[in-house]
Amino acid sequence: MNALLSIAFVLCWSSGFIGAKLGAGSAAAVTVLMWRFLPLAVILLVVAATLGRASWRGLAARDVVRQAAIGVLSQSGYLLTVYYAIQLGVSSGTTALIDGVQPLVAGALAGPLLGQYVSRRQWLGLCLGLAGVALVTTADAMAATGVAAWAYLVPFLGMLSLVAATFLESRSRTQVAPGVALTVHCATSAVLFTVFAVGAGAAAPPAEAGFWAAVVWLVVLSTFGGYGLYWLILRRSGVTKVNALMFLMAPVTAVWGAVMFGEPFGVQTGLGLAVGLAAVAVVQRDGRGARRKTGRSPLPDRHSLPACPAPKPQDSGHRLSGGCS
Numbered sequence: 097m098n099a100l101l102s103i104a105f106v107l108c109w110s111s112g113f114i115g116a117k118l119g120a121g122s123a124a125a126v127t128v129l130m131w132r133f134l135p136l137a138v139i140l141l142v143v144a145a146t147l148g149r150a151s152w153r154g155l156a157a158r159d160v161v162r163q164a165a166i167g168v169l170s171q172s173g174y175l176l177t178v179y180y181a182i183q184l185g186v187s188s189g190t191t192a193l194i195d196g197v198q199p200l201v202a203g204a205l206a207g208p209l210l211g212q213y214v215s216r217r218q219w220l221g222l223c224l225g226l227a228g229v230a231l232v233t234t235a236d237a238m239a240a241t242g243v244a245a246w247a248y249l250v251p252f253l254g255m256l257s258l259v260a261a262t263f264l265e266s267r268s269r270t271q272v273a274p275g276v277a278l279t280v281h282c283a284t285s286a287v288l289f290t291v292f293a294v295g296a297g298a299a300a301p302p303a304e305a306g307f308w309a310a311v312v313w314l315v316v317l318s319t320f321g322g323y324g325l326y327w328l329i330l331r332r333s334g335v336t337k338v339n340a341l342m343f344l345m346a347p348v349t350a351v352w353g354a355v356m357f358g359e360p361f362g363v364q365t366g367l368g369l370a371v372g373l374a375a376v377a378v379v380q381r382d383g384r385g386a387r388r389k390t391g392r393s394p395l396p397d398r399h400s401l402p403a404c405p406a407p408k409p410q411d412s413g414h415r416l417s418g419g420c421s
Contacts, residue, residue, distance in 0.1 A: 098333070102341055102376075105329055108321030109342075110349040113188040114356060115318055116179045118310035122302050125179035129285070130293040131301050132314045133171075137286035140279040151273035159270045160280060167281030170261030171323070172288045177254030184247040187359050189350035190237060194251040196229035196346040201259050202335050218340075221378030225343030228371030232346050235364040265327070266335060278324065340379035343372040 119128035144152065181191050237248075293299040301307060329338045347369035354361035 101325060101329055101332075105322065105325035106341055106344045106348055108317050108325060110192060110322075110345045110352060112175075112314065112318035112322055113178065113182070113192050113345075113349045114352045115310050115314040116175075116182045116191075117188045117353070117357060118313060119307060120179065120183050122304045122307040122310070124293075124296070124298045125176065125183045126289055126293040126296055127298045127301060128307070128310065128314075129175060129179060129289040130299060131307075131311050132319070133282050133286040133289055136315055136319065137279075137283040140275075140282055144275070144279050148273075148275050148279075151276050155272070155276065156270070159272060162264070162268060162270075163272060163277050163280040164284045166261045166265050166277075167284040168288070169257045169264065171281050171285040173257035174254040174261070175285075176289075176292075177250050177257065181247055181250040181254075184250065185243040186247050186251065188353045188357070189232065189346065189359055189365075190248070191251045192349035193229055193232050193346035194248060195255045195258075196343055197226065197252075198255045198259055198342050201255070202262060205259070205263065217381075218379050221340060221375045224378060225340060225372055225375030228343060228368045228375060229346050230368075231371060232350055232365050232368035235360070235362055235368070239360040262330065262335060265330070274324070274327075277327070281323075282319070337379055340376050343375050344369075347372050 116125075116128070119125075119132075178191055178195070181194075182188060290299070326338065329341070347365060350359065350361055350365050351369070353359035
């Protein structure tokens with residue numbers, strides 16, 4: 097089950113970069129983002145007011161504010177930088193590659209911020225993953241032409257935004273239903289992106305069928321698939337493991353880009369994919385070994401499951417409570 101979730105997460109998350117590329121061909125970044133989230137937020141709010149009212153009971157105002165802040169960081173800030181970078185001419189593969197340094201940042205901060213133990217073997221896997229990202233980045237950047245150097249810093253800012261959202265969620269002690277969290281996140285993003293689009297005079301959607309195809313792609317695969325699975329795996333396996341999977345986004349996105357847009361994919365990119373797979377295997381194997389030896393994960397359950405009830409002392413592994421925010 098963990099392997100299937102991981103594969104689905106990698107495919108769905110990387111699809112977001114492809115969807116951004118599809119939308120960028122027909123509209124500005126804020127236009128695509130506005131129409132990605134506005135209809136979705138309306139649907140989720142209607143469901144919350146009718147079928148999902150029980151999930152909102154007992155939820156304090158500070159919990160809603162926290163979820164709104166997480167939504168601003170993990171959706172609004174992260175996606176705006178990704179879409180803007182692609183609009184500036186940065187390829188979908190390169191954008192995902194720059195995003196691939198997230199695991200090292202999250203791993204470095206897990207100790208001082210969350211008290212999570214990251215083993216030497218996990219650090220080896222993370223550094224191996226960085227090497228794979230560097231291989232693909234070099235190949236992709238060498239093939240790019242006419243892109244300003246500063247444009248490559250834009251997705252880096254988005255990566256930091258997502259890392260901040262991850263740790264903000266990990267420090268939460270309140271259990272929030274997945275549907276509630278997704279509703280708050282999407283509603284917050286819908287408001288922000290609508291304000292941005294109206295302010296820029298780019299709120300009107302184009303009449304092209306390709307634009308709406310990109311919107312459907314992003315809602316189904318990226319929002320429900322990638323975004324939902326990110327928080328699900330975070331709750332189930334912890335910060336280090338879910339972020340180790342991020343190393344695969346760059347080469348997998350490069351494959352998507354090569355197939356759909358003719359972006360370059362050579363031997364060096366293939367080698368980077370192989371190294372990334374090895375990195376994930378090292379990190380995942382280390383976690384399983386630690387549980388067999390000590391009866392607990394190297395990343396304590398009280399932090400790996402931020403919004404779930406605290407596990408009982410006899411619990412030996414992570415447990416799943418039906419989703420995450």
